[in-house]
Amino acid sequence: MLAVAALHLRASGYWADYQSAVGGQRQIQLADGSSVMLNTGSALSVDFSAKQRRVSLHRGEAFFQVAADPARPFVVDAGAGTVQALGTAFDVLRDRDRVRVTVVEHAVIVSNADGKTLERLNEAEQIQFDSRVLGRAETVNPSRIAAWRQQRIVFQEQPLASVVAELERYRPGKILITDSAIESLPITGVFGIGDTDLALQAIEQSLPVRVRTLGSHLVLLSAR
Template sequence: MPIAAAFAGICVLAGGTWYLDVPMRVMADGYTAVGELQTLRLPDGSLAEMNSGTAIAVAYSSGERRIRLLKGEAVFTVNADAQRPFIVEAHGGTAAALGTVYAVREDSDGATVTVIESHVAISPDADAQPLRIGAGQRVRYENGHLGPVEFVDAVSETAWRRRKLIFIDRPLGEVVDELNRYHKGMIRIVDSAIRSRRVSGVFETDDIIKVVDALEKSFGFSDTRLGNFVILIHR
């Protein structure tokens, strides 16, 4: 793709994304802008640690404690209440706490649940039989279907809580997608041949430009920039 065309397309997309984000802010009880982290104390004293670019809506009743994850990612530390289950709803499915700390991440295709402590019961849709997973396990669901249960380092997976990102042998394309969550602009790889290059490292989320510079120096890539807002990575 020509660099000029890529710049034009990205700038239009950025403007449209901001416009669509306005109603999300109105619906949300908790909201974080790009690059912002926030801990929200819920009505029962449970905590929701919200990652960058996250929105949640709180719907507590006498029978349940329900959180709608509208976008982004949050870690929930849940206070016990046997009379009112704690349920996070995301992308058509639910993740019900069984006395636990867990992360739920929503994206355009589905949702991912990672258990940090205790257990969670996951239902990919209203009719599905719940799947129970425990600490150090992760599962993703899309379109009402559960993926395989994976064993992960939950602390590393949620390193953003300490303003860090930990990558172990991840494709550059996935790494750049993650960096975009913390960048007030857009980073794109315009040379598809380098998307599969593998990346390992620990990076700070407070200075994404510094991370991009380090990756380019390590791999010998170049970029074209519109200030530091739009960054197009290529060979």
């Protein structure tokens, strides 16, 4: 029982080398000259050897700027698979067994735990995968993904349910939608990640949505 508990704590990043608080961010300089920026509620461990530079993203999101070293590949283990840099800047988001990779510069190799591999994900492309399914590469605007590094979140015609899930990452507690009729309401806007209450206020003012805050850790959204 203790061994199982220890494995769970290790996998969740409890003993990670680097962590960021909910709502916070953290800049890390690695020994090889690479840099990592952790987004809210993230955990990362580093394991460099003479043959490989390997980091494990236990949870959350990280932006990697990788220093060139052809003799030692730079590999990110995201649980459901791996991302290998090809002289690169890229973003990895891990949500349990679901992983999203976005390339900002150059390219990466993406492999999932089931052995499926995309040999090249190029600049301005994104892919999502889990341990069994490797999605298709899609063209994206990297600046939208990079917005969190400027303390912003950008939404473009995204459903309320997706917006709530994203806002929830930046605050303690839960945001619950109690009426399924409002889950698909589209939202376009730019919000600061440092004040999610202000974002919720803007949603209430622009949509037929009522926002109720119960204590410091629960927000309910319903139709009005």
